[in-house]
Amino acid sequence: MAARSTAPEKRPGFFSQIRTLFTFTREAYRWLPFALAGIVLLGIAAGVGVGFVIPPIALWSIILWGVTGLMAGVLGSLMLMTRLSTSAMYRKIDGMPGAAGHVLSSSLGRNWQASDMPVGINPKTQEAVYRAVGRGGVVIVGEGARGRLTRLVNDERAKVQRVASGVPVTVLYVGHGDDEVPISKLAPTIKSIKKTIDRGTMAAVIKRIDSVSQSLTSLPIPKGIDPTKARAPRPR
Template identity: 75%
Template sequence: MAKRDSAPEKRPGFFSQLKSLFRFTREIYGWLPWAQAAIVVGGVLIGVILGYLIPPSGVLAIILWGITGLMLGLLGAMMLMTRLSTSAMYQKIDGMPGASGHVLSTSLGRNWQASDTPAGINPKTQEAVYRAVGRGGVVVVGEGARGRLTRLVNEERSKAQRVAAGVPVTVLYVGHGEDEVQIKDLAKTIKKLPKKIDKATMAAVINRIESVSQSVTSLPIPKGIDPMKARAQRPR
């Protein structure tokens, strides 16, 4: 008898994801639980005070306003955690190989297309070049030591200029130098580029670059990183 197909992997539920996000954010911001508790308690207190002051006041009104304040407090605590989790992610992945690919593939929005797989990489030193194509043209992002990125960046820029003549090509280097872009500002910097091409031209440029890239034989290239796993492994 043929073996039955294994059951599909069960994805973590909402509360499981919430718990993981909380733990991940707390590793960077240890004061997060206290801040969330203060927001929830503050919301309840404000609700109770409003229930007491706004007529008709009474026990039922105070309870209802208190519940409303509790819900608003929980919402505020969730919003705080979500906002801090983004900052925590950037602090976790800053300086890690593949960080640029993760940001480009998840944070640019509809007007840009990018992959977490590098367009070019030095397998010995892990310097890598990523590419994004959008309404602002072609963006080449260098990740690693600036001096060792020169060849990879020039090759990718020349390729883009060759297959997409007339389309602006912008080169960005990720880092903390004077003329470099920090990983937390990478997506914001690219989104601020002025729109130079329409959607039809953008699609044509993507097809041309992909066709050229697929025709070139290259070494296996690793994909980006998982920010939720960007931590040192604990000993068992």
């Protein structure tokens, strides 16, 4: 009997993604429709105005410039909506368990390697510690009540220093208190760390740390955030 062929999953179309992005962002910014409409109208007005200034001043020229302004307005509105969607995403996940892991795994770029899985976790209180390794060394990120994170952070720092002696280790705590980093600034803060090791050393450090890391597959993932749903949808 022939095996049943499974059709590949159909991805949503461009306009469907735009609609999803708009709906997601409007939940956080109710004034979004007015802002988008204003940008489009401003673009059209600017295009028509240019058509009346730059010769030849003719109807067809004004129409072409108006269309150009419309396209510029649409582009500007998409850029604004994309930027606001990222801000809306951060506002939605701020304070949720697992938010730091989502940011580390999706927003650091090629110079850093991290996972959305914690390297240390307290299953009862959901305090968690995450790790990122990059050109700036090793970054340990604590998520949860700072007082209860001390042991988890110290254990992870000791492990890193034991297998990667001489590699800088930076500790960050996610939150809004003193010496804490808001979730929206976590990725920029890590990216701003000065590069101190080359790619070869970075790869060696990752290999050494992974070789001694305790398997966390049996530990529960902190509840409260689904990274696939928290990420702001983006048009492709």
